Amino acid sequence: MSFFSNLFRDIAIDLGTANTLIFIRGKGVVLNEPSIVARERNTGKIVAIGHEALLMHEKTHPGIITIRPLASGVIADYEATEELIKGLINKTKTQFSFGIRRMVIGIPSGITEVEKRAVRDSAEHVGAREVYLVTEPMAAAIGIGLDVKEPMGNMIVDIGGGTTEIAVISLGGIASGESLRVAGTDITNTIIRHFRKAYNLAIGERTAEDVKIKIATAYKPEKEMTMMVRGRNLVTALPEEREVNSATIREAIATPISQIITSIKKSLEVTKPELSADILDRGLFLAGGGALIKGLDKKINEETKLAVHISEDPLTAVARGTGEVLENLEKYRSVLLATKRY
CATH class of the missing domain: 3.30.420.40 (ATPase, nucleotide binding domain)
Incomplete structure (x- = not known):
């Protein structure tokens, strides 16, 4: 059998x-x-x-x-x-x-x-x-090892490709939260639009994803990074390569990052006081591919004054x-x- x-x-x-x-x-x-x-x-x-x-x-x-x-x-x-x-x-x-x-x-x-x-x-x-x-x-909360059934508030922010899932979990249920349709794909598309507008350069989705992984930052780093990006010049229609730095990309992706942080704040506003006290004590947990954007934890900490923990291997949480x-x-x-x- x-x-x-x-x-x-x-x-x-x-x-x-x-x-x-x-x-x-x-x-x-x-x-x-x-x-x-x-x-x-x-x-x-x-x-x-x-x-x-x-x-x-x-x-x-x-x-x-x-x-x-x-x-x-x-x-x-x-x-x-x-x-x-x-x-x-x-x-x-x-x-x-x-x-x-x-x-x-x-x-x-x-x-x-x-x-x-x-x-x-x-x-x-x-x-x-x-x-x-x-x-x-x-699932992300369970995946990173939180006890979702305990009478304790745990805040999870799962930034995926299509949605950012924000939830305060207690007693096996979601006490408050939001499913925001702004996430990794929006950040990638913002980078594509930035190159068209700022440099007259058309770049593909894979190139924009590469830029996001290598030099995109949500918070000013100690040392700015640069990389060479290849695309097609929209004026001459010829292939072109140009250098970009992390400061300009940070400025370009500020809007979707700000939308995510605003949604985190909104979820905190409607959270019950006792659960808020738990979150203040424990901090919030980041999961999903978006958690790997450099400096995002520092940016959220600066805006919410909460400790921010990036889960181990956030992509598989x-x-x-x-x-x-x-x-x-x-x-x-x-x-x-x-x-x-x-």
Whole structure:
């Protein structure tokens, strides 16, 4: 009996706008790939998924298109999302894997019933027998090792690709918070617009992402950084390379950073006094890829006067949390979301 039960796997997924991570029971996080697919324009046939599709992104000919099936943390292209999930799960398959028994998926806290149902349907269509949903801030809190069930206020700020999830968690629920549709992708797009406006230079999404990772700062560093950026001059239409520094990028991304900090303050304003006292004592916890923006912790500390802790390996916090829920379903049943059946 145990042999046959091993043929069916239990999987947890952090289905993100920028990246999708897969956790398999007993193995941990086994896959972290970009949430992107490439397909033939005429036939609709999928030609690449994940890393392979990202290599094609912005370098395709008219016969191939690349699609990011998720936008602002929710499904924008239903068919492409199913292909993405199916393709990434297939990458983790072993020779004796027959199907999926249970699947836990992390979703933004602010999504609608219709959006929840779309996620559940996608999971069922790729073969999951039982599907469970958990909010991303709750999963992130569990993933970084917080006891979400204790009568104590814990503030988590999960800055992903499509959404920034802000939540004050106590007694296994979200006491206050917000799902803000301003996050890593918006910061990347702000950098693209900055280059067009300031330098008449058109740069691609991957180049802007590289700039964000290497020299973007939310707080003035001891020493400013510079890097060479290549793109196409909008006036001459010729390829061009120019040097940029971290000070100009910091100024360019100030608006989305400010929006995130304003939302943190708003959530603190509506938090109950006793929970506020806990947060003052414990500080807030940063997770998600956005937590890696240099100086963001210092900037939030300056604006809120709270201690700010960047979680260990913030990129995988939600995936590890959904995995923890998967491995202890009975313990965390109260944090799972119910979805209406229509």
